[in-house]
Amino acid sequence: MPIRQNRPPTDEYVEDFLEHAVPSAIPNDRFIDWDSLNTDIDKYEEQIEAITNLEDATEKEFVEGVADALMAADDTREWIDFYFELVGERGNKYSSLEGVWKFYPIQRAIDSGDREEALDLASVLQDVGLQYIVDKGNVRDHYRGMLVGMESHARKNRQGLCFEDEVEERVAEVTEQLRNDGHDVEYDDEYTTAYNDDTGQEKTVDFAIFEDGDLSVAFEANCYKVQGSKPSEIRRSYNHVAQRMRNDGVVFVWITDGQGWESMANVLAESYNDIVDVYNLYQADEHLADDLLSDFNGA
Template sequence: MPIRQHRPPTDEFVEEFQDTIVPSAIPSDEFINWDGIESDIENYEAQIEAILDLEDVSESEFVEGLTDALMDADDTRKWIDFYFELLGERGNKYSAYEGVWKFYDVQRAIDRGDRESARSLADILQEIGLQYVVDEADVRDHYRGMLVGMESHARKNRQGFCFENLVEERVEHIANQLRENGHSVETDDEYTTEYNDESGQKKTVDFAMFEDGELSLVVEANAYKVGGSKPSEIRRSYNHVAQRMRNDDIAFVWITDGQGWEKSLANVLRQSYDDIVDLYNLEQAETHLPRDVVNFFETGEV
């Protein structure tokens, strides 16, 4: 059974939830990871200095210079990654109409002393425009700009990381309340538990809370900056997990937030609340969840 004590009708819950949504879990001062960007630039200082020596040379000299650098590199892949990142490309390969350059294969060939592989890669880098960047731009400033542009992808991971930090603060606050009330409570993150049945299946949860060493409550945390099908898929999955956890006398709590839950996902939110019940956004996790969890630990009532 759910632990939620404050159970308004579904439409009232949806209105309350959507009125208190936090649009994003990323604070403005963490929107761009400037420390990480400057660390990346510093990490490639040797590569930057080397490529600056190729400024204003001929095309053939540029290609030969890149080839020499690749052949002399202690860490060939690091040099390959740097060259392509200067051109805004990250990954394990470069693909074009002319062919595919798989970086691992190229690295192995160069490390075996295959100068033709190094020259082939140098040729394609020159053709893409690496020489243009070296001749026409400040390489460090250009690379800094490329890294800022790549931050949009990094923010997808940062969103989840920041949200989990916010949820962890609330979980620890509740745990401290329980300790003050005399409960022997411990918490863990990324905890894996087996279901108490014959399936042998396991479930890893974002946060787990134990009393006297026994698992009592689990928390899953998800933030959605945009809508789409993902929240609906997670709802179905968590409904199944919640039922199995409750069969094992373990409370299941889902804390979720983000502007993805605004009006377009109202129906998914209704279904989530009707099915799971112990559903909270960050605001509700502050106003309602502590009382719900304390009641659950002190009375065992739901």
């Protein structure tokens, strides 16, 4: 059975959810991961120094200097990755109108002593504009700027990690309240449990609370900053998971938030109607502890 003690009508629930939804799970001081960014810069100190020494070289000298560095590198791929990151490209290959350069076979060729391969890649980098970057600015500052620009991709994962941190704080707090109420409870993250049926299927949940060593509450945490099809897919999946968990005597709680829900009110309503125990961070702060205490105490 669902644990929610406060069950307003669907429209009131949706209104309350959206009124208190957080815009994003990423706090200002984690918008840019400066520690990781500076670690990347430090990692490429040798490469930065080497290419800075090619400032004001002729085109031929520049191409040969990059090729020489590739031929002498202990980790050729690391140098290739750095050069292409300087021109704003990440991945396993570079492609253009002129062709495709796959880094793994190029790395193998250079490591086997193929200087022509190194010269060809260096020439491509010179064509793309690597020499211009070296001649016209500070390579270290340019690289830092490139990493900041690439942070938009990293923030997609950071959104989920930051939200999980927020949810974990609340799971830890409610576990402590249950413990203070006399229950032998503890919590864990990334817990995998098998369903109590003949399917042999398992489910890994973001957080889990155990009572007397047995799984009692399973939590999933998701934050949506923008609209998309994924929340609807997740809703259907979690509805199925919630039913199976409850069949096993386990409470299933979905904590979700984000301004993406503003344009998905219908999906939110369906989630509440199907799963019931759906909270945003505000609602979790207001109701989750009381709901779980009532459930644990058999109220």
